[in-house]
Amino acid sequence: MLYFIGLGLGDxxxxxxxxxxIVRQCSRVYLEAYTSILTVGKEAxxxxxxxxxxxxxxxxxxxxxAFLVVGDPFGATTHSDLVLRALNSxxxxxxxxxxxxxxxxxxxxxxxxxxxxxxxxxxxTDTWRPESFYDQIKxxxxxxxxxxxxxxxxxxxxxxxxxRYMTVAQAAEQxxxxxxxxxxxxxxxxxxxxxxxxxxxxxxxxxxxLASCDLGGPLHSMIISGHLHPLEVDxxxxxxxxxxxxxxxxxxxxxxxx
Amino acid sequence: MLYFIGLGLGDxxxxxxxxxxIVRQCSRVYLEAYTSILTVGKEAxxxxxxxxxxxxxxxxxxxxxAFLVVGDPFGATTHSDLVLRALNSxxxxxxxxxxxxxxxxxxxxxxxxxxxxxxxxxxxTDTWRPESFYDQIKxxxxxxxxxxxxxxxxxxxxxxxxxRYMTVAQAAEQxxxxxxxxxxxxxxxxxxxxxxxxxxxxxxxxxxxLASCDLGGPLHSMIISGHLHPLEVDxxxxxxxxxxxxxxxxxxxxxxxx
Numbered sequence: 001m002l003y004f005i006g007l008g009l010g011d012x013x014x015x016x017x018x019x020x021x022i023v024r025q026c027s028r029v030y031l032e033a034y035t036s037i038l039t040v041g042k043e044a045x046x047x048x049x050x051x052x053x054x055x056x057x058x059x060x061x062x063x064x065x066a067f068l069v070v071g072d073p074f075g076a077t078t079h080s081d082l083v084l085r086a087l088n089s090x091x092x093x094x095x096x097x098x099x100x101x102x103x104x105x106x107x108x109x110x111x112x113x114x115x116x117x118x119x120x121x122x123x124x125t126d127t128w129r130p131e132s133f134y135d136q137i138k139x140x141x142x143x144x145x146x147x148x149x150x151x152x153x154x155x156x157x158x159x160x161x162x163x164r165y166m167t168v169a170q171a172a173e174q175x176x177x178x179x180x181x182x183x184x185x186x187x188x189x190x191x192x193x194x195x196x197x198x199x200x201x202x203x204x205x206x207x208x209x210l211a212s213c214d215l216g217g218p219l220h221s222m223i224i225s226g227h228l229h230p231l232e233v234d235x236x237x238x239x240x241x242x243x244x245x246x247x248x249x250x251x252x253x254x255x256x257x258x
Numbered sequence: 259m260l261y262f263i264g265l266g267l268g269d270x271x272x273x274x275x276x277x278x279x280i281v282r283q284c285s286r287v288y289l290e291a292y293t294s295i296l297t298v299g300k301e302a303x304x305x306x307x308x309x310x311x312x313x314x315x316x317x318x319x320x321x322x323x324a325f326l327v328v329g330d331p332f333g334a335t336t337h338s339d340l341v342l343r344a345l346n347s348x349x350x351x352x353x354x355x356x357x358x359x360x361x362x363x364x365x366x367x368x369x370x371x372x373x374x375x376x377x378x379x380x381x382x383t384d385t386w387r388p389e390s391f392y393d394q395i396k397x398x399x400x401x402x403x404x405x406x407x408x409x410x411x412x413x414x415x416x417x418x419x420x421x422r423y424m425t426v427a428q429a430a431e432q433x434x435x436x437x438x439x440x441x442x443x444x445x446x447x448x449x450x451x452x453x454x455x456x457x458x459x460x461x462x463x464x465x466x467x468l469a470s471c472d473l474g475g476p477l478h479s480m481i482i483s484g485h486l487h488p489l490e491v492d493x494x495x496x497x498x499x500x501x502x503x504x505x506x507x508x509x510x511x512x513x514x515x516x
Binding site: 006008009010011012013014015016017018020021071072073074080081083084087095097098099100102103104106107109112113114115116117118120139143145195196231232234235238 | 264266267268269270271272273274275276278279330331332338339341342345353355356357358360361362364365367370371372373374375376378397401403453454489490492493496
């Protein structure tokens with residue numbers, strides 16, 4: 001049996017009881033560390049699970065094998081390819097679900113029902129400055145929907161450079177450059193850092209405000225709000241600085257629905 | 259401290275290790291059983307957690323109190339109102355996240371990034387037959403996006419009647435009535451039942467096929483596909499019956515992108 005086990009987003013104890021029991025009984029345990037990162041290292045996981053973790057997937061065999069995925073196994077990147085290859089080899093699989101950024105983003109009070117398509121924001125280079133994510137955000141905005149922006153985690157400007165994680169401030173700056181003088185510079189945005197971890201940080205405000213905020217270490221993501229329900233506004237005020245509070249009261253009326 | 263603790267979707271062991279530790283140390287533990295249901299009863303939870311569960315929220319006090327929510331605490335219904343009332347009374351809160359239908363729906367291989375706005379399908383009565391959810395589905399379809407349809411769980415035709423849970427077959431029937439002779443009757447749909455539980459069941463096919471399938475007990479939900487990536491098609495084939503397989507090969511080309 002090949003088990004896909006979600007680890008959640010925080011630390012070692014965010015694995016489910018079911019997931020932990022399976023990990024401890026498996027003969028081999030693999031860790032997928034590509035698409036997301038926990039706020040604790042591989043060593044902390046190994047100590048807590050009582051298992052060495054193998055970083056490279058070598059294929060499943062006849063014994064029980066666990067494949068650990070930060071967040072939910074099908075949350076950020078689907079592991080469909082691995083599922084299909086396993087089944088083709090006669091290996092059964094089972095998924096142990098957990099929280100991922102796709103649902104925990106609701107912790108800032110923004111209604112998950114009101115999100116449109118998720119977009120990815122990539123690091124610009126001197127020669128490559130794609131703006132397509134803005135068109136997707138605008139489409140959602142035009143329908144009154146919020147947009148979850150997943151921020152670049154994989155850019156390597158040079159080979160052998162360590163991975164870089166885009167911050168909310170960097171994403172806000174890129175969006176401001178695209179927007180220039182348009183009026184939706186006042187849109188209510190939310191920066192989210194290390195959701196699920198002890199030191200998770202949420203900050204709401206305009207792009208301008210988020211461009212100058214420091215939310216600390218990775219992973220960061222961002223919401224561009226659509227139509228806001230009064231209760232959503234009340235929640236977002238919890239996460240705004242003194243200026244942000246003002247902004248949330250004064251922002252253009254298209255953000256509000258009574 | 260008021261803890262919001264996600265229970266995940268399956269059985270008692272889908273709580274996280276962190277969540278279980280907190281539940282066992284809290285002085286009072288409340289269970290929210292409105293928006294979703296676990297596949298095990300309240301008694302099984304009480305036995306596993308070693309705690310009596312109170313079904314009615316009476317407000318938080320000075321000791322540690324846990325509020326248990328099936329899925330993720332902010333997954334289906336935001337508990338923003340409770341958060342705001344707690345903070346107004348000087349009570350701190352903390353969220354322990356978990357999987358919810360909003361992210362586990364990826365288990366059928368449909369890319370979470372490619373979902374548009376989520377819709378709710380309600381039971382029709384003789385005099386009330388809203389079709390607004392179809393317009394939302396169509397908007398998503400026109401942009402090539404999938405739609406997660408949450409099915410009615412709260413309809414009471416008469417006072418004192420037990421809650422009823424809409425099945426995939428019932429939802430498919432209502433959609434077919436709306437569609438009548440339109441061509442998107444061939445759209446690839448996915449019925450999902452009891453996701454996260456041992457006996458979870460997934461079935462892909464046309465609305466016609468889903469209208470006659472029996473996926474067993476609640477909760478059910480449904481995906482109306484938008485543009486399908488070949489890998490998504492391969493995954494959905496895993497969940498189709500003999501007829502469904504044919505349908506997935508022969509369906510109109512707008513469902514596929516190369």
